[in-house]
Amino acid sequence: ARPKVGYFYSQKPTTSLIHDYIRNIKVLDIKSKPVTVSENYSVYDSIVTLFLNDVGTIFVESSGYLVGAVSRKDFLKTAIGSSDVHKVPVGVIMTRMPNIVTVKDTDTAYEAARKIIEHEVDSLPVIEVVKDELQKEHYKITGKVSKTTLTQLLVKLGESQG
């Protein structure tokens, strides 16, 4: 008996399959835990938090909502400046909402990578929009996608199977 084999016709080159595949991976599937501090933390304590968690970006929360982001680059700039890192609160040097580039669970890994490159940032907070009793919108942070997350994804895609 002839074996049942699947023949299929494809005009798509391999690269087309690749980008379909990459565009099907969702932020929800790859996001990692964000590290957050509160706005009145000193720059110094925030840097310590950065080192203790070995991350590149710290997100800043106020009343449980995302209000800012600070990268290693921002911290370095402040650290070599003249201000006292023990006295300056992180809220003073952070990038403040609405200037933070964000993604949602339903966005694709591709979209996250594109935003990181386009906006020249290291990490994006994954957010959920919630409304308070006055119908004002707030962002809750549920994760992050960083260049590290995406490099890990590339490793996973390149891993040989079994």
Added chain:
Amino acid sequence: ARPKVGYFYSQKPTTSLIHDYIRNIKVLDIKSKPVTVSENYSVYDSIVTLFLNDVGTIFVESSGYLVGAVSRKDFLKTAIGSSDVHKVPVGVIMTRMPNIVTVKDTDTAYEAARKIIEHEVDSLPVIEVVKDELQKEHYKITGKVSKTTLTQLLVKLGESQG
């Protein structure tokens, strides 16, 4: 006339095509320009070089050969410490050869990504091994592959075509 179409048989799932594809991309095809300073540069001047070139890692050369690497994280650690960044030479705080993880032009993008994740670094120097008149091996730096390079690659792979 019937159009010439290609039929092909494949037992491979799509993910298998993906990792074959990713493993065929070479470091040579994706590497970017490295930023280097000499060993006697001060930490401060190296940080300035880092900012002016907007990179995350500085490589250190001596007599044209790679001798060290310093990341934003290393600089931040020094900057919040008690040492005078204007006086300390970058050679004091750098990670020194042979403790630097490197790749070659012929390695794959996958291999570079794997090394970055495994060794928890942001960037790898792309090197070429050369021998001096005493047959001693030295490393010449010809480029770098960073998490940014690999995130850019992911964007390229995910881009729709035409």
